[in-house]
Amino acid sequence: MTEPEEAQTGRSLAILCGGGAFPLEVAAEARRSGRAPFLIGVVGASEPGIEAYPHVWVRIGEVGKLFGALKQRSVAELAMIGSFGRPDFSDLRLDWGAVRRAAELSDLFRKGDNGLLTGLARIFEREGVRVVGAHEIAPGLLAPAGPLGARAPSADDEADIALGARLIEAMSRFDVGQAVVAAAGRVVAVEAAEGTDAMLARVAELRQSGRLRRRGLAGILVKGPKRGQDLRLDMPAVGPDTIRNAIAAELRGVAIAAGRVLVIERDRCAREADAAGLFACGFRP
Amino acid sequence: MTEPEEAQTGRSLAILCGGGAFPLEVAAEARRSGRAPFLIGVVGASEPGIEAYPHVWVRIGEVGKLFGALKQRSVAELAMIGSFGRPDFSDLRLDWGAVRRAAELSDLFRKGDNGLLTGLARIFEREGVRVVGAHEIAPGLLAPAGPLGARAPSADDEADIALGARLIEAMSRFDVGQAVVAAAGRVVAVEAAEGTDAMLARVAELRQSGRLRRRGLAGILVKGPKRGQDLRLDMPAVGPDTIRNAIAAELRGVAIAAGRVLVIERDRCAREADAAGLFACGFRP
Numbered sequence: 001m002t003e004p005e006e007a008q009t010g011r012s013l014a015i016l017c018g019g020g021a022f023p024l025e026v027a028a029e030a031r032r033s034g035r036a037p038f039l040i041g042v043v044g045a046s047e048p049g050i051e052a053y054p055h056v057w058v059r060i061g062e063v064g065k066l067f068g069a070l071k072q073r074s075v076a077e078l079a080m081i082g083s084f085g086r087p088d089f090s091d092l093r094l095d096w097g098a099v100r101r102a103a104e105l106s107d108l109f110r111k112g113d114n115g116l117l118t119g120l121a122r123i124f125e126r127e128g129v130r131v132v133g134a135h136e137i138a139p140g141l142l143a144p145a146g147p148l149g150a151r152a153p154s155a156d157d158e159a160d161i162a163l164g165a166r167l168i169e170a171m172s173r174f175d176v177g178q179a180v181v182a183a184a185g186r187v188v189a190v191e192a193a194e195g196t197d198a199m200l201a202r203v204a205e206l207r208q209s210g211r212l213r214r215r216g217l218a219g220i221l222v223k224g225p226k227r228g229q230d231l232r233l234d235m236p237a238v239g240p241d242t243i244r245n246a247i248a249a250e251l252r253g254v255a256i257a258a259g260r261v262l263v264i265e266r267d268r269c270a271r272e273a274d275a276a277g278l279f280a281c282g283f284r285p
Numbered sequence: 286m287t288e289p290e291e292a293q294t295g296r297s298l299a300i301l302c303g304g305g306a307f308p309l310e311v312a313a314e315a316r317r318s319g320r321a322p323f324l325i326g327v328v329g330a331s332e333p334g335i336e337a338y339p340h341v342w343v344r345i346g347e348v349g350k351l352f353g354a355l356k357q358r359s360v361a362e363l364a365m366i367g368s369f370g371r372p373d374f375s376d377l378r379l380d381w382g383a384v385r386r387a388a389e390l391s392d393l394f395r396k397g398d399n400g401l402l403t404g405l406a407r408i409f410e411r412e413g414v415r416v417v418g419a420h421e422i423a424p425g426l427l428a429p430a431g432p433l434g435a436r437a438p439s440a441d442d443e444a445d446i447a448l449g450a451r452l453i454e455a456m457s458r459f460d461v462g463q464a465v466v467a468a469a470g471r472v473v474a475v476e477a478a479e480g481t482d483a484m485l486a487r488v489a490e491l492r493q494s495g496r497l498r499r500r501g502l503a504g505i506l507v508k509g510p511k512r513g514q515d516l517r518l519d520m521p522a523v524g525p526d527t528i529r530n531a532i533a534a535e536l537r538g539v540a541i542a543a544g545r546v547l548v549i550e551r552d553r554c555a556r557e558a559d560a561a562g563l564f565a566c567g568f569r570p
Contacts, residue, residue: 163459166459167456167459167461170455170456170458170459171452171455171456171475173455174448174451174452174455174472175471175472176452176472176475177475180477181477186460186478187459187460187461187477187478188477188478189477189478189479190456190461190462190475190476190477191475192465192466192472192473192474192475193471193472193473193474193491193496193497194474194487194491194496198487202479202483202487206478206479211478211479212478
């Protein structure tokens with residue numbers, strides 16, 4: 001445990017853990033690089049696995065408890081990792097720390113994801129905690145440029161990737177989604193509140209129902225951050241689930257913005273894509 | 286029957302009927318305004334109700350038969366109404382008229398909806414048939430500006446309508462969809478290949494699963510043509526099904542671009558929206 005030393009140097013790192021295995025992967029990567037992360041579990045969101053690290057559990061709304069824990073551990077850097085959903089503000093049990101910031105917090109919940117997270121980061125930073133991104137504490141998880149596995153995109157695929165990337169760019173200022181599916185010059189799905197997995201399930205359904213018929217594999221999932229997206233707060237991610245959903249949608253491949261998307265379990269992603277005949281690659285944004 | 290006279294004047298009108306009741310509504314409206322439409326049914330797509338009019342049935346791929354019928358009836362104007370799906374080109378049984386145009390037709394099927402329909406129109410026009418839109422032969426079906434029923438949008442609703450309209454505009458050059466759902470400043474769904482009804486079903490699901498929680502009615506369906514969309518070929522439409530799906534998604538209202546969206550069964554739309562406490566209105570694009 002190098003954790004007490006780290007607290008003394010004032011670089012103590014906390015990870016606010018949203019749902020899924022991703023926070024644990026970032027924590028493991030941070031630990032490999034010599035950090036000693038303190039994990040903050042959110043009741044109803046985080047995995048029990050966070051208890052393998054020094055941790056505290058908070059409920060949404062226990063803002064005072066959260067800041068108390070950060071102060072007690074002299075946390076200087078905080079990463080918010082994983083998905084937090086979008087709680088209904090009127091459902092929350094608020095502690096005093098939340099009530100003190102209530103107007104500000106309730107404002108945040110009316111905004112798009114960008115507005116919400118930017119506002120949260122501002123509140124943390126005002127308390128003296130620097131918000132960092134997964135890419136800063138676990139850069140080994142970033143998508144490389146080029147194929148992850150054996151297959152690479154064809155020239156036609158590259159055209160679809162470019163189309164998808166341009167659409168994500170054009171939608172940037174609307175704070176919509178981070179992913180689209182493009183097939184042979186046509187955009188067939190755009191992600192918004194449903195998320196990437198639900199979008200891929202929709203494409204699978206459209207193909208099974210014959211409303212989006214094509215022989216064999218067709219379509220590419222293109223995923224990357226919006227222009228101006230603060231990667232410290234909202235870093236797109238893909239993992240084996242993404243690959244599996246792309247396989248179920250009979251896509252030709254998955255293309256992610258190199259250096260700007262995190263890849264969870266990269267080897268497994270590559271293996272599963274290879275086995276199904278898909279490509280998975282990082283494209284230069 | 287004024288139809289033989291009309292054929293003599295060279296203004297004979299044909300309607301290529303896609304799926305749903307919409308072609309029949311356009312035919313009835315055209316008849317009310319003194320035209321005598323000749324209906325072309327597409328096997329597997331058109332309703333049997335087209336047989337109440339002078340008609341012919343063709344299969345997709347029977348391009349020669351289609352052009353033969355147009356010539357025989359001296360058709361001068363043709364409207365393509367309703368949804369035609371997107372047939373897999375390799376499935377088609379092609380007649381000689383199709384084979385003669387095969388390269389051109391197969392090119393079309395690789396493009397987005399705009400490209401496909403524009404190309405089809407070009408082929409018709411080259412054969413001397415002017416392609417007209419539902420708005421030209423049935424202008425009584427166009428959305429008015431302002432409320433269809435008793436309720437009108439609030440100032441906040443107007444802001445969401447403007448947001449949705451701006452996003453549709455920004456996506457125009459990508460030939461994606463014609464509808465989005467905006468809720469309290471946030472875009473929660475974007476339509477692509479799945480169509481408006483499936484998008485609304487998704488929003489209903491997101492709300493039921495709690496992934497898009499809000500108390501009471503929330504969100505507005507905003508629908509209108511893309512910038513530069515040829516309304517002769519692809520006119521957005523709403524009808525009682527749209528209203529019913531918006532009710533199921535617990536939306537606050539439905540907003541359509543005035544003069545640029547067709548409303549099927551307007552009275553019924555207004556009545557059903559009123560009964561459920563939704564607004565339905567035309568907005569000035």
